[in-house]
Amino acid sequence: QQPVQSPQAVILREGEDAVINCSSSKALYSVHWYRQKHGEAPVFLMILLKGGEQMRHEKISASFNEKKQQSSLYLTASQLSYSGTYFCGTAHTTSGTYKYIFGTGTRLKVLA
Amino acid sequence: DTAVSQTPKYLVTQMGNDKSIKCEQNLGHDTMYWYKQDSKKFLKIMFSYNNKELIINETVPNRFSPKSPDKAHLNLHINSLELGDSAVYFCASSDPAGGPETQYFGPGTRLLVL
Numbered sequence: 001q002q003p004v005q006s007p008q009a010v011i012l013r014e015g016e017d018a019v020i021n022c023s024s025s026k027a028l029y030s031v032h033w034y035r036q037k038h039g040e041a042p043v044f045l046m047i048l049l050k051g052g053e054q055m056r057h058e059k060i061s062a063s064f065n066e067k068k069q070q071s072s073l074y075l076t077a078s079q080l081s082y083s084g085t086y087f088c089g090t091a092h093t094t095s096g097t098y099k100y101i102f103g104t105g106t107r108l109k110v111l112a
Numbered sequence: 113d114t115a116v117s118q119t120p121k122y123l124v125t126q127m128g129n130d131k132s133i134k135c136e137q138n139l140g141h142d143t144m145y146w147y148k149q150d151s152k153k154f155l156k157i158m159f160s161y162n163n164k165e166l167i168i169n170e171t172v173p174n175r176f177s178p179k180s181p182d183k184a185h186l187n188l189h190i191n192s193l194e195l196g197d198s199a200v201y202f203c204a205s206s207d208p209a210g211g212p213e214t215q216y217f218g219p220g221t222r223l224l225v226l
Contacts, residue, residue: 002154032214041202041217042155085153089215100213102155 001025003090003103011109012078020073020106022088026099031064031071032089034102035082042087045073078110115139116218118203124224125193133188133221135203143167143213144186146178147202149220155202161186193225 003024010018022031029050034042046055048064048071055062059076071090075082088103116137125131137144145168146158159178160168166178175191186203200220206213 034215036153041220042215044214044216047214087155091213100157100215102157105153105155107153 005103009107018075022071024069026092030091034087035084037084118218137205141205141207145204149200
């Protein structure tokens with residue numbers, strides 16, 4: 001069961017803000033966020049741990065709501081370099097087995 | 113300098129052929145992975161190895177066989193290639209001892225089966 005991300009795609013003007021959500025049906029103990037630019041590999045942005053603080057990477061921040069099994073990525077004053085596909089990576093255990101699953105992805109395009 | 117490297121970067125081949133993709137990491141990580149990213153950009157884990165031992169083997173056709181000669185290398189061999197195998201294959205590594213398992217990806221191998 002892949003975590004669902006919303007929206008699937010978003011187009012912004014430079015300087016605008018956006019929020020990307022990641023929802024899981026599993027009890028998570030950590031969430032990672034990655035950005036993948038076209039033709040490149042995903043690159044780690046930040047990690048959120050259960051009971052941890054809200055994290056930041058430049059003007060991008062994220063939160064983790066453990067009760068709702070949701071994480072949100074906040075992009076503030078977006079820059080052209082923010083364009084790409086954003087993935088959440090979620091960690092949980094099933095029957096004692098560790099599982100790491102990526103979300104469905106959100107394509108972000110920032111226009112000048 | 114490259115942390116996770118893969119070869120080849122591009123692979124174009126005919127249906128029915130057998131091919132291999134190689135992966136090496138110099139991060140000293142114990143765990144390595146293979147992911148498949150399809151045309152819809154979904155990233156799906158295929159295999160995970162921890163210190164040369166298979167720990168995750170998702171529902172993947174047995175035409176795909178990973179091999180880990182040592183903890184710095186994880187190769188992927190694919191037999192009898194099919195059209196549906198066309199995708200980008202990413203190798204990744206992580207360090208569980210360093211905390212929750214942030215994935216460090218290689219540049220990807222773009223496989224096209226004709």
